[in-house]
Amino acid sequence: MKIFNLFKRSPEKEDQKPEIFENILTENEEISYLDEFGKEKKISKIEWINRILKPSIEKNWDNVEELYSVVLDAFSKNVYYEAKDACLRIYSLDNNKERKTNILGIYYIKNKEYDQAIDLYKKYTFYEKPSETIYSNYAKVLEKTGNFEEAEKLYLKALNLNPNSANAFKKYFNIIKKRNIAEYNTKLQEFAHLEDTWRAKLTFAVKCFKSGDIEKGKELLNLALKESEYDPEVMSIASGMYGMNSLFDEFENEILPYFNPEQHGAYTAINILEYYKRAEDFEKGLELCKFASKFPWIEFSDTFINYEEIFLNMKIRYDKKNSEDEFFEEYSHDSFFSTNVPLWYYGFNNPTWILNKNKRVAPNLLILSFTSIGEYNETSRNLAVSIPLFINEVLHYKTNLNYQLAVAYEGYKLKVANKRYSTDYMKLIKSQNSNLNYVLSGNVERAFDENNEEIFKVEIYLYNCPNEMKIKLIDTDYKKEELYKVQKDVISKFNNFFECIDKNYEVTESNSENLMLYFPKMKLLIENPDYKPNKAWKYKKLLSEQIKIVLDDKENELKKVSLTALLYEIGKTNSQLLKCEKPAIYNMISRGVFSSKVSKLLVPIIFNVYNDEVNYDAYMETLNEDNPLYIDWINKFLDYVD
Incomplete structure (x- = not known):
């Protein structure tokens, strides 16, 4: 992410009228849309047209609104030709003459039916009083x-x-600029000196900053901010300009007092975070990160996560410097997180009712987190932890094998070895665990194939402790988009060796999304509890991905179960995140996603998390569940509801 996102535009206001833009999708390109749960989906253009657009047109044929x-939704997805009948229908029904003219005009222009578009706009301007949008679209054709x-x-x-029309301003001055750059500069300057022309002032201010006339640029920016009443676009560019030029007094006087995250958007918020970073003000930085996390800016997650880490590290250094005890030194040694239950069990009030409680039998197996060898790579490190955690979950539910998983960490950070485990290390483990029969581990290395495509070399093996022998289960190169296949491969090879998993069980994953979430979940599990409230964007991203x-x-x-446990954790540490996802969560409940044997027992916890006593009480009356382990477990949550 570049420092100060200078030329990024904020989202357009909802009441803007349709104008003409240039991008057109091909048949093979994907279209993004929101499904019934409010979550983004991607399908091919032709599939979207047949599954969504055509049925929607048919359903609303007599409802012009x-x-x-x-049609606007189709246009926003650069789908035009297939909306022809709908555009003509609107033109025949709509009493709003301007709206129906613009809709049909855009259709004609995008389908290169320029003569029809010209006739349409010419007719309108002859009989009606044109608006800014009519003039702009007519000029476009x-x-x-x-x-x-x-x-x-x-x-x-x-x-x-x-005078501040985004489309007309850009197109008008582009025509002049192509004709004569001197004329462009003169007219832009003249336009900027008129009243209420903040867009011209903003554009001229950027030119002044680029040419080194900082004082003139400052003056124009200040005027643009005031004339626009601190419009989101002006705030975004002004905060970027002030930051890039280290004009911190102007930043403090003209940006911070007027900044409203909900109004001014993510780009200005990011510029302000950059300002706080330079000022080393971690308290305000963390406060803004947390506040901003309640807004639906999921596409900016990685940027906000980066700032959270920067500010949190500042805070940790500050806390460590001012600590009167040895709190930080106490937790700096190497440790192992040992388990044979799923990660979500921890921090979820120990739901024993949902575990596999069968007696564990030999052989005795230790699973070690894998090594990530070669150059440092985030995906490789993720897999080194996520694959063992995935195996752990399968072995817990699908076998009675006596096993333990050990994940190395230091302090509050996961520790991923960058060298292969030696035979001597395996012998050391055996000497400390006399009943141990096997160790399962592996190595992950990022590489490139002969076509220079990114691949991941995954080796998974068993070490036979009594015979001091290594047995290779997997030694395969996976393309990044096919990493999910390692899950099916390792379970198949593991079962071929131990014959302990029901042969009817099948790993059905078709992508790597679930696999790659084990790593961030593990990181949050071992995180210092005092700092979890400062991980808002990590939780936000994790929650969004878990819902998907x-x-x-x-x-x-x-x-x-994992989603519900995550909601409960977020409710305790970052409750501001809950509101944004509530429609999707409640929609899942109402549409029966949580109606199966196990998941229906999770619904009361969700209502608890949202402090929804009405739905909680009504649901509990119909649940009719008498499992004492479940009853004891759910009673542990009652204090959570006010």
Whole structure:
């Protein structure tokens, strides 16, 4: 992420009228849309047209308002030709003359039916009073036909109605700039000196900063901020300019007092975080990160996570420097997290009712976190921990094998070895565990194949302790997009050796998303509890991904358990995150995602997390569950509801 996102635009206001943009998808490209749970999905263009667009047009054929929304949605996805009938239908039904003209005009332009578009706009401007949008769209089609002179006049008419029109301003000055750069500079400067022309002032300010005229740039930015009433776009660019030029007084006086995250958006928030980083103000930085996490800015997760880490490290150094005891030194030694139950069990009030309680039998197996060899790579390190954790979950539920998983960590950080475990190390483990029969571990290395495509070399092996012999289970190269296959491969090879898993069990994962979440879950599990509230964006990203995983595999009970445990953890550490995902969670409940044998018993916990006593009480009356282990477990949550 570049420091100070200078030229990033904030989202357009909801009430803006449709204008013409340039991108058109091909048939093979993917389209993003929100499903019934409010989650982003991606499908091919042709599939979206047949499954979603055509049925929506048919359903709303006689409802012009809904049909208009359907067409706008299609246009936003750069789907035009297939909306023809809907556009013509709107034009025949709609009493809003401007709206129906723009919809049909955009359709004509995007399908290169320029003569029809010109006739349409010419007719409208003859009989009606044109708006800024009508002039802009009419000018656009004239540009397409090469009539730049008339297009320029129409763009100017649009600017006379709204001098800060984003589309008209850009197009008008682009025409002039292509014709003559000196004329462009003169007209831009003249325009910027008029009243209420904040867009021109903003554009001219950027030119001044680039040319080194900082004082003039500051003056123009200040005027643009005030004239626009601190518009999100102006705030984003101004905060970027002040930050890039180390104008911290201006930042403090003209940005911070007027900043509202909900109004001004993610880009300005990120610029302010950069300012706090330079000022080493970790308290305000962490406060803003946490506050911003309640907004639906999931696409910025990695950027906010990075700032969270920076500010948290500042805080840790500060706490360590001012600590009067040896708290930090006490936890700096190497340790092993040892388990034979799923990760979600911890911190979830020990739900023994959902565990495999069968007696464990020999052979005795130790699973070690893998090594990540070669150059440092995040994916490789992730796999080195995630694959053993995945194996742990399968062995817990699908076998009665007597095993333990050991994951190395130091202090509050996972420790992933970067060298292969030696035979001497295996012998040392055996000497300390006399009843041990096997050690399962492996190595992961990022590499490139002969076509220079990224691959991951995965080796998984068993070490036979009595015979001091290494048995290779897997030695395979996986493309990054096919890493999910390692799950099926390792369980198959493991079962071929031990014959302890029901042969009807099958790993059905078709992507790596669930596998790659074990690593961040493990990191949060061993995190210092005092600092978990400062990990808001890590929790936010994890929650979003866990919801997607459940929706992609609605029959998988354990994924729903993991989601519920995560909601409970977030409720205790970062409750501000809950509201954003509440519609999706409640939608899952109402649509029966949590109606299966195990998951229906999780619903009361979800209502508890959301402090929803009405739904909690009503649900408990219908649940009719008498398992004493479950009753004891759920009673542990009652204090959580006010």
